[in-house]
Amino acid sequence: MSGIYLHIPFCKQKCTYCDFHFSTSFHGYREKMIETMQDELLLRKDYLTDKQLNSVYFGGGTPSLLKEEEFELLFDSIKTHFTLSVDTEITIEANPDDITIENLAIWKKMGFNRLSIGLQSFKEEDLKWMNRAHTVSEAQNCVELAQKNGFTNISVDLIYGLPDLTQEEWENHIERVLNMKVQHVSAYCLTVEEKTVLHHLVETKKINPVGEDAQSEHFLYLSKRLKDVGFLHYEISNFGLSGFEALHNSNYWRGKAYLGIGPSAHSFNGISRQWSVANNSAYIKRFGINDEWFEMEILTPKERWNELVMTGLRTSFGVDLEQLAVISPITKSFNEKVNLFTANGWVLTDSNKLFLSDEGRLKADHIASELFID
Ligand code: SF4
Known part of the structure; x- marks a missing residue:
């Protein structure tokens, strides 16, 4: 779907x-x-x-x-x-x-x-x-x-x-x-x-x-x-x-595919992300003539990891550690940071998933950035 x-x-x-x-x-x-x-x-x-x-x-x-x-x-x-x-x-x-x-x-x-x-x-x-x-x-x-x-x-x-x-x-x-x-x-x-x-x-x-x-x-x-x-x-x-x-x-x-239509709309197909020009007249004029009406990037493993962390932490679905491990091995330093956040009550763990507590939600961007791959 x-x-x-x-x-x-x-x-x-x-x-x-x-x-x-x-x-x-x-x-x-x-x-x-x-x-x-x-x-x-x-x-x-x-x-x-x-x-x-x-x-x-x-x-x-x-x-x-x-x-x-x-x-x-x-x-x-x-x-x-x-x-x-x-x-x-x-x-x-x-x-x-x-x-x-x-x-x-x-x-x-x-x-x-x-x-x-x-x-x-x-x-x-x-x-x-x-x-x-x-x-x-x-x-x-x-x-x-x-x-x-x-x-x-x-x-x-x-x-x-x-x-x-x-x-x-x-x-x-x-x-x-x-x-x-x-x-x-x-x-x-x-x-x-x-x-x-x-x-x-x-x-x-x-x-x-x-x-x-x-x-x-x-x-x-x-x-x-x-x-x-x-x-x-x-x-x-x-x-x-x-x-x-x-x-x-x-x-x-959940990282499902979606198609974005119209100026500035973003699309994602699991491999790449694409976005149309955020300008009404450029969108209308350029469409169908050449490829200048959109830009595209292929997601690197680092970007996929960071996206999973960012979106997972924001939701009640959580960050699936098994999904992360498919992209890159979970490191000792990652686990140490998770332990620190769980010790101060910002991050909760359950069935190989990470979630934010209400307090943690106030610091979501900071916690996510700490768990990103540089
Ligand atoms: S200008 Fe106002 S109505 Fe239009 S998109 Fe922004 S928030 Fe919505």
């Missing part, structure tokens, strides 16, 4: 913290973009050896901006070249301001069976400085509207570690989400990425980033509260009720 990711590189406006690839002035070429993505689906139909898909994911950007006929064209191509079953998880990322009865009906008709909604915050000032296109009332009401219109597998995104977001406010956001009775929650710590508006705001001291202690407090509370009510904390930023863990992301973390 494998998955397809479609990157829809359009947004209404630029969120201050975002470093994903998208454009806000796309109306003149949206038709050409969809046509090129269809061409890419055709050209790369043999990239996945297994044509049976367990996941199709429309991300971006903002896929909830697409029109019915644009979805139809993309699904026609997907269904022509690949096989979907009744169990295939078909996800659309949607922003609260796009969740209307009309759009929900279109998404249902297209076959979407999972909604991933970018709520981010229930604090109006935060939505404003983040330049989100929606309001608190839209964030509050969109989930119920989606549920009333037949969506039974809903994930919501939240951001924590926001400047001036108190612990009390964060706890209130979590309670509001729990009251919504969603099946999945993704919560991300605000990070200040270079070349973002947020980076500029921090550099010019218009926004003060939150210290690590407050971010850790947000994270530890989130993990405990969600686990207390039955969510599985199956990846650092992801929580799902049993049976509602995202197949799409799990494919990435």
